[in-house]
Amino acid sequence: MAAFIKPATQRERLTVQGIVQGVGFRPFVYGLAVRLQLTGVVLNNSEGVVIEVEGEAARLESFRQALVGELPPLARIDTINRQYLTPLGESGFVIGHSESGAERHALIAPDTATCKDCLQELFDPSDRRFHYPFINCTNCGPRFTIIRDVPYDRDKTTMQKFRMCPDCQAEYDNPLNRRFHAQPNACPECGPKVWLLDAEKRLLPESDPITTAVKQLAAGAILAIKGLGGFHLACDALNSETVSRLRRSKRREAKPFALMVPDVATARRLCAISEAEENLLTSHRRPIVLLKQLPDSPVAPEVAPRYDTLGLMLPYTPLHHLLLRIFATEIGPERPAVLVMTSGNMSDEPIVYKDMDAEERLATIAEGWLLHNREIHMRCDDSVTRIMSGGQQILRRSRGYAPEPVLLGFDFPVPLLACGGHLKNTFCLGKGRQAFLSHHIGDLENLETLVSYRSGIEHFERLFDIEPQAVAYDLHPEYLASKYALELSVPHRIGVQHHHAHLGSVMAEHGLEGPVIGIAADGTGYGADGTIWGCEIMLADLRKFERLAHLAYVPLPGGEQAVRQPWRMAASYLSQTYGEGFLTLDIPFTRELDPKRWLPLARMIERGINSPLTSSLGRLFDAVAALLGLRSEVLYEAQAAIELETILQPTDFTYPYNLIEGQPAVLDVGPLIRAIVQDLREETPLSLIAGRFHSSVAAMLAQVCAMACDQTGIRQVALSGGVFQNRFLLEQLHGRLQERKLEVYLNRLVPPNDGGLSLGQAAIAAARLK
Numbered sequence: 214m215a216a217f218i219k220p221a222t223q224r225e226r227l228t229v230q231g232i233v234q235g236v237g238f239r240p241f242v243y244g245l246a247v248r249l250q251l252t253g254v255v256l257n258n259s260e261g262v263v264i265e266v267e268g269e270a271a272r273l274e275s276f277r278q279a280l281v282g283e284l285p286p287l288a289r290i291d292t293i294n295r296q297y298l299t300p301l302g303e304s305g306f307v308i309g310h311s312e313s314g315a316e317r318h319a320l321i322a323p324d325t326a327t328c329k330d331c332l333q334e335l336f337d338p339s340d341r342r343f344h345y346p347f348i349n350c351t352n353c354g355p356r357f358t359i360i361r362d363v364p365y366d367r368d369k370t371t372m373q374k375f376r377m378c379p380d381c382q383a384e385y386d387n388p389l390n391r392r393f394h395a396q397p398n399a400c401p402e403c404g405p406k407v408w409l410l411d412a413e414k415r416l417l418p419e420s421d422p423i424t425t426a427v428k429q430l431a432a433g434a435i436l437a438i439k440g441l442g443g444f445h446l447a448c449d450a451l452n453s454e455t456v457s458r459l460r461r462s463k464r465r466e467a468k469p470f471a472l473m474v475p476d477v478a479t480a481r482r483l484c485a486i487s488e489a490e491e492n493l494l495t496s497h498r499r500p501i502v503l504l505k506q507l508p509d510s511p512v513a514p515e516v517a518p519r520y521d522t523l524g525l526m527l528p529y530t531p532l533h534h535l536l537l538r539i540f541a542t543e544i545g546p547e548r549p550a551v552l553v554m555t556s557g558n559m560s561d562e563p564i565v566y567k568d569m570d571a572e573e574r575l576a577t578i579a580e581g582w583l584l585h586n587r588e589i590h591m592r593c594d595d596s597v598t599r600i601m602s603g604g605q606q607i608l609r610r611s612r613g614y615a616p617e618p619v620l621l622g623f624d625f626p627v628p629l630l631a632c633g634g635h636l637k638n639t640f641c642l643g644k645g646r647q648a649f650l651s652h653h654i655g656d657l658e659n660l661e662t663l664v665s666y667r668s669g670i671e672h673f674e675r676l677f678d679i680e681p682q683a684v685a686y687d688l689h690p691e692y693l694a695s696k697y698a699l700e701l702s703v704p705h706r707i708g709v710q711h712h713h714a715h716l717g718s719v720m721a722e723h724g725l726e727g728p729v730i731g732i733a734a735d736g737t738g739y740g741a742d743g744t745i746w747g748c749e750i751m752l753a754d755l756r757k758f759e760r761l762a763h764l765a766y767v768p769l770p771g772g773e774q775a776v777r778q779p780w781r782m783a784a785s786y787l788s789q790t791y792g793e794g795f796l797t798l799d800i801p802f803t804r805e806l807d808p809k810r811w812l813p814l815a816r817m818i819e820r821g822i823n824s825p826l827t828s829s830l831g832r833l834f835d836a837v838a839a840l841l842g843l844r845s846e847v848l849y850e851a852q853a854a855i856e857l858e859t860i861l862q863p864t865d866f867t868y869p870y871n872l873i874e875g876q877p878a879v880l881d882v883g884p885l886i887r888a889i890v891q892d893l894r895e896e897t898p899l900s901l902i903a904g905r906f907h908s909s910v911a912a913m914l915a916q917v918c919a920m921a922c923d924q925t926g927i928r929q930v931a932l933s934g935g936v937f938q939n940r941f942l943l944e945q946l947h948g949r950l951q952e953r954k955l956e957v958y959l960n961r962l963v964p965p966n967d968g969g970l971s972l973g974q975a976a977i978a979a980a981r982l983k
Contacts, residue, residue: 287322633970922953
């Protein structure tokens with residue numbers, strides 16, 4: 214009989230990088246090691262999580278497989294580095310103390326919606342955290358908004374000042390408890406508190422401030438509510454007078470407000486919701502999801518004037534759950550519980566997140582204040598998403614997504630900062646294969662936003678230990694982000710053309726090296742020839758691009774004023790198509806246009822004064838919206854184009870256009886303008902004209918793109934730019950390109966608008982540096 218040979222003991226060190234701190238990863242590792250009868254240690258350090266594990270080879274193999282296959286819900290493994298060590302013969306497995314190191318590779322998890330286990334405790338009268346608005350565990354709660362530094366330990370968060378009571382400490386110290394090392398762990402005895410102020414900011418001596426706040430909301434009040442990444446302004450979404458009052462005081466005349474509802478059942482009383490949309494609504498990221506509004510929706514019309522969609526989100530903090538649950542009880546089952554939850558700011562300013570700042574800046578809006586004493590370290594607005602062309606389209610990437618990095622298919626040659634654009638700004642820091650796209654900063658048009666931008670960059674650099682050696686920026690000389698880039702003292706500065714960056718963002722997130730045929734379509738982007746581009750068909754890779762075709766140039770009379778007043782673009786297109794005789798056309802637009810308003814602009818165009826040329830597709834949409842009488846002036850970006858899409862009647866009918874061959878080719882939409890004018894003369898319904906226009910643009914772009922693919926032999930197509938937030942246009946174009954057997958790539962991980970520019974800039978700069 215053969216002698217029994219005991220399997221040899223081995224020891225190995227696994228360095229795990231990814232989102233593995235603050236998400237229950239160490240207790241998961243501990244439980245796994247105990248289950249497989251392995252010894253060793255697991256601890257956090259600045260690189261991620263280090264595991265030293267010892268035992269039989271077969272058990273170690275099972276351990277490695279389970280490590281990847283049985284992850285906690287919020288964890289994400291990007292890399293595992295494995296080293297062999299000398300066995301130590303330990304007797305058990307332990308969780309070690311965090312240690313700091315010279316270089317930081319640990320990732321910070323985004324803020325995450327309250328999990329089911331915590332929700333059950335929140336509404337369990339027998340639980341010690343019953344109705345406690347800061348309940349959390351390793352599977353949920355604040356992360357990014359409370360962290361000051363890494364490793365992610367309590368003393369490096371804004372929870373530092375709250376000393377845990379014996380019960381919370383026992384949970385925190387127990388590796389088998391789901392609150393093991395949950396850094397925001399707290400309870401009513403030892404954690405943050407909520408209180409209520411009246412309109413004069415006097416403390417209301419309420420034993421239940423949340424219920425009192427709900428009663429005020431139900432009675433028609435507007436409250437400032439401190440949340441996870443900043444303040445919301447909240448009111449009853451079914452109360453037209455209150456919503457109108459909020460609009461006036463916030464100086465937000467027309468842009469839609471976001472809504473919060475307690476559950477999916479309530480959401481279905483307002484909107485049509487597909488399975489994919491429900492999954493997005495209920496995901497742990499809990500974004501605002503744009504949904505088709507039902508015709509009989511009881512929401513006040515003032516919430517989203519002239520829109521057929523609503524932006525809905527479900528509660529994502531315990532405080533929100535309590536507010537909505539109590540609000541539903543207060544108003545009764547006959548009507549849905551819906552609260553406006555719009556960003557706490559004045560129009561065009563960043564979201565307010567500090568108490569004293571909020572009390573000053575929101576004083577003319579709020580009629581009460583629901584506050585708490587858990588400090589927000591980094592402001593972070595709500596994310597906005599929708600389902601489009603078979604997948605998620607992110608329109609604003611912020612809470613729930615940031616600062617989770619986008620993993621790239623290449624290494625950055627040096628640590629790099631990409632500064633982003635002017636509108637909907639984000640920045641991006643790159644190191645290794647990780648692109649850390651920031652939370653939504655906003656439009657860089659005032660000092661407050663610029664300060665937020667600078668402080669955000671400093672915070673990311675500290676968290677991820679990135680000292681940029683290169684900076685990428687937009688070519689527009691007046692963008693504040695570009696001016697910031699050029700002030701930096703770094704070895705490498707790389708200017709990136711705006712539309713190349715849009716296409717670069719698609720290539721980067723899909724791992725495409727190129728070349729691709731790209732369509733970049735938006736409102737404004739500084740062109741390589743000094744004009745304003747905005748409808749570009751390009752041959753592009755991550756280093757360079759060639760402009761194959763573009764929309765014919767038209768003057769932008771008055772520059773920025775033409776963006777705010779679409780009637781100027783309508784007149785510019787009519788003038789280019791018909792000459793000055795357009796004023797005699799017998800259509801509503803020209804009958805209502807005072808020649809005294811146009812003639813000075815015509816002289817400006819003749820003399821080349823403040824009338825730059827543009828190939829912008831966004832401006833063409835503005836022109837058609839004004840021609841149809843929908844919008845002669847706008848109150849926010851893309852308002853005219855959105856209202857044009859809202860009224861359209863789907864049709865396959867298309868207007869003509871001319872393709873003028875050359876290098877680049879030119880798309881002349883003069884015939885399209887003439888056809889629209891003829892439809893207006895014949896009093897064709899505006900909805901049908903809008904549908905024909907959209908179908909025409911989709912057909913035109915598809916045909917030119919297909920021609921470029923045939924000429925080059927390239928079958929991969931990238932679509933990006935703010936115009937592709939237009940659902941009808943994107944889905945029409947996407948379908949037409951797929952019918953031609955082309956591989957179509959869209960932005961999925963970052964916005965197609967200027968919020969995704971920084972990723973494209975980073976990818977292009979990295980390719981050029983190589």
